[in-house]
Amino acid sequence: MCASPPRKAAAMPEARALQALKTEFENELFESVIPFWERHSPDRTHGGYFNHLDRAGQVYDPTKNVWLQARQVWMFSKLYHEVAQHPRWLTLARSGLDFLRDHALAPDGRVYFALTADGQPIYQQRKLFSECFFAMALAEHARASGAPRLAQAARAMLATIWEMVLDPAKTGRPALPGAPALLPLAVPMIVLNLIDELAGDDFAAYQPQVDFCIGRLRHHFAGGKLYEYAGPSGELRLDLAQGRLLNPGHAIEAGWFLLRWAARRGDAPLTQLAGDIIRQSFDLGWDAEHGGLLYFLDAEGQSPIQLEWDMKLWWPHCEALVALLMLYALERDPADWERFMRVKGYAFAHFPDPAHGEWFGYLNRRGEVTHTFKGGPYKGCFHVPRALWLCWRLLGRLASRPADP
Amino acid sequence: MCASPPRKAAAMPEARALQALKTEFENELFESVIPFWERHSPDRTHGGYFNHLDRAGQVYDPTKNVWLQARQVWMFSKLYHEVAQHPRWLTLARSGLDFLRDHALAPDGRVYFALTADGQPIYQQRKLFSECFFAMALAEHARASGAPRLAQAARAMLATIWEMVLDPAKTGRPALPGAPALLPLAVPMIVLNLIDELAGDDFAAYQPQVDFCIGRLRHHFAGGKLYEYAGPSGELRLDLAQGRLLNPGHAIEAGWFLLRWAARRGDAPLTQLAGDIIRQSFDLGWDAEHGGLLYFLDAEGQSPIQLEWDMKLWWPHCEALVALLMLYALERDPADWERFMRVKGYAFAHFPDPAHGEWFGYLNRRGEVTHTFKGGPYKGCFHVPRALWLCWRLLGRLASRPADP
Numbered sequence: 001m002c003a004s005p006p007r008k009a010a011a012m013p014e015a016r017a018l019q020a021l022k023t024e025f026e027n028e029l030f031e032s033v034i035p036f037w038e039r040h041s042p043d044r045t046h047g048g049y050f051n052h053l054d055r056a057g058q059v060y061d062p063t064k065n066v067w068l069q070a071r072q073v074w075m076f077s078k079l080y081h082e083v084a085q086h087p088r089w090l091t092l093a094r095s096g097l098d099f100l101r102d103h104a105l106a107p108d109g110r111v112y113f114a115l116t117a118d119g120q121p122i123y124q125q126r127k128l129f130s131e132c133f134f135a136m137a138l139a140e141h142a143r144a145s146g147a148p149r150l151a152q153a154a155r156a157m158l159a160t161i162w163e164m165v166l167d168p169a170k171t172g173r174p175a176l177p178g179a180p181a182l183l184p185l186a187v188p189m190i191v192l193n194l195i196d197e198l199a200g201d202d203f204a205a206y207q208p209q210v211d212f213c214i215g216r217l218r219h220h221f222a223g224g225k226l227y228e229y230a231g232p233s234g235e236l237r238l239d240l241a242q243g244r245l246l247n248p249g250h251a252i253e254a255g256w257f258l259l260r261w262a263a264r265r266g267d268a269p270l271t272q273l274a275g276d277i278i279r280q281s282f283d284l285g286w287d288a289e290h291g292g293l294l295y296f297l298d299a300e301g302q303s304p305i306q307l308e309w310d311m312k313l314w315w316p317h318c319e320a321l322v323a324l325l326m327l328y329a330l331e332r333d334p335a336d337w338e339r340f341m342r343v344k345g346y347a348f349a350h351f352p353d354p355a356h357g358e359w360f361g362y363l364n365r366r367g368e369v370t371h372t373f374k375g376g377p378y379k380g381c382f383h384v385p386r387a388l389w390l391c392w393r394l395l396g397r398l399a400s401r402p403a404d405p
Numbered sequence: 406m407c408a409s410p411p412r413k414a415a416a417m418p419e420a421r422a423l424q425a426l427k428t429e430f431e432n433e434l435f436e437s438v439i440p441f442w443e444r445h446s447p448d449r450t451h452g453g454y455f456n457h458l459d460r461a462g463q464v465y466d467p468t469k470n471v472w473l474q475a476r477q478v479w480m481f482s483k484l485y486h487e488v489a490q491h492p493r494w495l496t497l498a499r500s501g502l503d504f505l506r507d508h509a510l511a512p513d514g515r516v517y518f519a520l521t522a523d524g525q526p527i528y529q530q531r532k533l534f535s536e537c538f539f540a541m542a543l544a545e546h547a548r549a550s551g552a553p554r555l556a557q558a559a560r561a562m563l564a565t566i567w568e569m570v571l572d573p574a575k576t577g578r579p580a581l582p583g584a585p586a587l588l589p590l591a592v593p594m595i596v597l598n599l600i601d602e603l604a605g606d607d608f609a610a611y612q613p614q615v616d617f618c619i620g621r622l623r624h625h626f627a628g629g630k631l632y633e634y635a636g637p638s639g640e641l642r643l644d645l646a647q648g649r650l651l652n653p654g655h656a657i658e659a660g661w662f663l664l665r666w667a668a669r670r671g672d673a674p675l676t677q678l679a680g681d682i683i684r685q686s687f688d689l690g691w692d693a694e695h696g697g698l699l700y701f702l703d704a705e706g707q708s709p710i711q712l713e714w715d716m717k718l719w720w721p722h723c724e725a726l727v728a729l730l731m732l733y734a735l736e737r738d739p740a741d742w743e744r745f746m747r748v749k750g751y752a753f754a755h756f757p758d759p760a761h762g763e764w765f766g767y768l769n770r771r772g773e774v775t776h777t778f779k780g781g782p783y784k785g786c787f788h789v790p791r792a793l794w795l796c797w798r799l800l801g802r803l804a805s806r807p808a809d810p
Binding site: 120310373 | 467521579647714767769
């Protein structure tokens with residue numbers, strides 16, 4: 001399945017088709033993906049999870065990456081809280097959270113990036129994302145286990161994160177005078193998702209932070225492109241490769257984070273903006289020749305500097321599944337359904353590994369698997385199960401009212 | 406030219422064939438590569454060189470990377486000193502050196518990694534390579550321009566570098582207690598090359614440093630593989646992806662740096678070691694399916710974590726050209742000649758761009774160009790012209806005594 005088939009005017013799906021799709025997502029999630037992590041990731045000696053798992057689930061490196069530990073805590077807490085109260089899911093989540101609380105906190109309150117199997121710190125990034133994912137883990141586990149103390153800890157960590165959002169120098173990265181005044185899209189988008197996760201229905205308390213992040217995110221969108229870097233007032237630096245960098249999957253993910261805030265607030269213009277970001281980033285990132293979403297692009301058509309720019313990674317496809325289905329559920333535009341089915345077809349044809357479970361993470365431009373591992377320093381129990389779970393839930397709702405406007 | 410042709414027993418080259426090859430290298434160097442950089446790289450406003458040049462030589466980013474500024478100074482100083490006293494080559498080299506001396510030095514004596522076009526510092530790495538390439542530039546320009554003051558400055562910079570070799574914490578990178586006790590191959594190999602360049606015939610003065618670096622380098626070689634990371638006493642960490650990482654092009658480059666020291670010292674066992682490293686790394690890295698040298702490998706056959714592991718980069722092929730021809734010139738083993746001709750065939754079929762000059766830098770596994778630029782943050786006027794120049798010189802020597810044992 002190399003080239004894209006010619007696009008047909010997409011038919012609106014019928015209830016039976018939606019139900020069949022829902023079953024497909026359900027099987028993939030609960031029979032392939034979740035069992036892989038339940039079976040292979042637990043470190044029964046030190047707690048937490050091995051995240052470097054090869055194709056068959058064997059550990060090929062004992063290093064524990066904090067992003068992935070925290071995200072797995074979040075995922076199993078979420079499944080326990082929202083899907084089924086299997087005690088083993090809560091226990092597995094708890095094991096990761098205890099490991100993080102015992103080992104991931106630096107003396108200065110920052111969070112490490114990587115730990116040894118027994119919890120010794122290896123590396124600390126000069127970025128705020130370890131803190132963000134730790135806080136998400138705390139917040140969701142608080143909900144799953146009914147422990148308000150953990151929710152308090154999550155809110156305290158968000159306060160620390162917010163200081164770094166307002167003053168990036170607090171991450172410890174020195175700013176030299178020639179460094180371009182560019183800020184990463186990742187910060188407002190991840191913080192928006194974090195507040196969404198952390199605040200739950202109590203989101204009104206975070207209105208100033210949410211408004212700030214939405215404002216920052218808007219700065220990155222110009223001429224139908226969501227730039228990875230923009231100045232604090234939206235200045236673009238189109239003379240720099242960094243200033244022209246696009247990451248369609250990242251943009252699509254930012255789009256659905258925004259869409260959730262738009263829906264919560266009943267903010268129609270924000271819904272429109274989120275929809276524009278998702279659709280335009282998807283159309284820009286889709287590889288007309290080989291199918292799938294390209295990893296990086298240069299806004300003006302130069303070769304991106306990133307060596308891996310033309311690879312097809314699992315997570316942009318996961319994010320596109322969620323974003324397009326969310327958009328379709330909201331607006332029922334057949335063009336979004338066509339996009340969703342296109343990325344669903346590509347993803348399910350290329351990424352799953354029926355032999356051993358879970359998805360491959362990395363394909364070359366032609367869609368051939370280049371890396372056989374299921375878990376690595378940036379791939380763990382997160383994007384695949386989150387997307388499958390969210391789509392499964394959305395498909396269930398759609399199946400129950402397929403013709404809803 | 407996809408798959409490798411079947412290997413024939415290589416014939417020893419005749420003088421006429423050597424002369425024809427020499428002409429091919431000469432034309433590539435002086436009619437395609439050097440004119441590209443002379444024409445497109447000079448910054449006539451601020452001095453120094455633009456190193457982000459697209460396929461046709463247009464600047465697509467004004468950022469100046471110090472490694473590449475310094476290496477271009479080195480290259481043009483070398484050509485002036487060793488090939489032809491064209492005043493424009495000395496002027497071009499001088500422009501880069503002045504730019505570096507005016508802008509690349511931090512107040513604490515360290516050297517920045519990236520500068521704006523007008524010389525404002527953008528970024529400083531927590532590594533010692535900017536210093537190494539700056540010192541190489543100083544040393545070679547001292548020779549080209551007959552300025553002993555510059556040679557002194559190079560030696561002073563080597564003294565600073567040496568402090569960082571002995572105490573890596575001086576690069577500013579914090580060492581956390583769980584960080585594996587692994588040291589990078591890059592440090593002893595680059596410092597060996599730096600001392601080779603800097604000391605010239607006066608190398609006896611640096612014997613302790615050279616011995617130290619050779620000792621360190623030996624630690625990385627085990628079971629026919631030169632590991633990118635090894636402990637300070639040669640401990641391997643085969644449980645870690647980092648500890649299993651191989652970079653065949655890097656190993657081959659280290660091999661010829663070592664070979665030069667072996668030849669200088671008349672050290673036969675060291676020659677043997679260097680030859681083993683070069684041949685075994687080449688044979689390990691060669692892609693039997695599509696030809697060319699793979700970028701990264703895992704010593705135990707796992708998927709390397711690096712997303713770009715299966716790409717074919719210009720510089721490993723440049724290093725292999727030099728190393729194999731040097732080895733052949735020394736030992737006249739037809740198997741080395743076969744390897745040389747194999748990589749020469751691949752490189753000249755895939756990398757040069759006759760339309761605009763210079764070489765492409767990045768191919769996918771199948772050998773298709775993935776990035777059209779000629780210069781980027783890590784590709785400048787260095788590996789291609791250095792390799793063409795060294796091979797051209799070696800081929801000339803071989804042509805004059807082809808049957809020399």
